[in-house]
Ligand SMILES: CCC[C@H](NC(=O)CCC(=O)O)C(=O)O
């Protein structure tokens with residue numbers, strides 16, 4: 001596996017879920033694979049779960065790990081070609097990338113969407129330069145438009161907790177005080193569309209996800225109808241994806257607090273589980289009672305990030 005950005009990169013999804021289950025029970029069983037191999041984890045943005053779980057996964061496999069916070073210690077990087085670098089950027093990405101690639105065997109990268117230029121973000125301009133110039137396998141640790149390690153862990157968690165063969169899973173928008181990327185909901189939608197679940201997306205008008213991720217999911221603008229008889233509620237904020245109105249890309253066009261998931265919202269479900277990728281803004285996305293309830297899966301969901309990362313790194317090691 002040379003890149004990991006989309007669900008299809010894993011091949012047969014049921015086989016990947018079975019491998020995740022096996023690795024969860026035998027996470028130290030493949031340490032020979034990582035002997036004398038190095039993972040370079042590059043962060044252009046903050047992280048807790050991805051940073052810790054991916055390092056843990058690599059260490060489980062016997063892999064050496066280097067973590068680089070680009071904006072804390074490295075030279076400020078110029079990403080555009082054709083510019084005269086007489087400003088505050090000392091190094092160009094096109095030198096830095098192959099240099100970084102020379103120190104490792106596998107690269108993980110986090111580079112959030114800028115949320116100002118939709119075409120630039122949705123072309124995955126930054127991360128595709130790592131794929132093109134690093135000479136190494138590259139996996140996403142949340143890029144401009146996708147967060148597959150999160151979605152893989154989310155689906156694995158749903159498989160662990162589902163009480164029925166084909167559960168109803170609802171991706172619900174919720175309000176936030178900042179403009180957030182669409183990467184998490186994009187990947188969640190992509191992976192749910194590939195899985196054997198009854199998938200519904202609910203959000204205010206104007207927040208339609210890009211069709212390449214929303215796929216054939218049912219879109220329900222009435223949150224209460226969407227929550228009806230749901231088995232899993234996956235709450236997440238995202239800024240306007242700019243699908244219905246490109247000029248609104250990256251903007252907050254709705255802050256309606258009635259979309260915040262509280263105990264009444266959860267009463268509409270089939271005794272459903274609450275999920276969120278974290279970090280979560282309590283009081284905006286979800287109330288304290290819901291996220292602290294015995295039907296909140298946010299902690300086991302975060303713990304499963306170690307497993308999704310270990311499957312991906314293992315497969316990349318196997319393809320070196
Ligand atoms: C895994 C989620 C990462 C990121 N979340 C944030 O940036 C939240 C920042 C905040 O709430 O201040 C996002 O929404 O994509």
Ligand SMILES: NC(=O)OP(=O)(O)O
Pocket residue numbers: 046047048049050051142150277278279
């Ligand atoms: N869910 C997730 O990716 O968390 P971090 O941003 O803390 O890594």
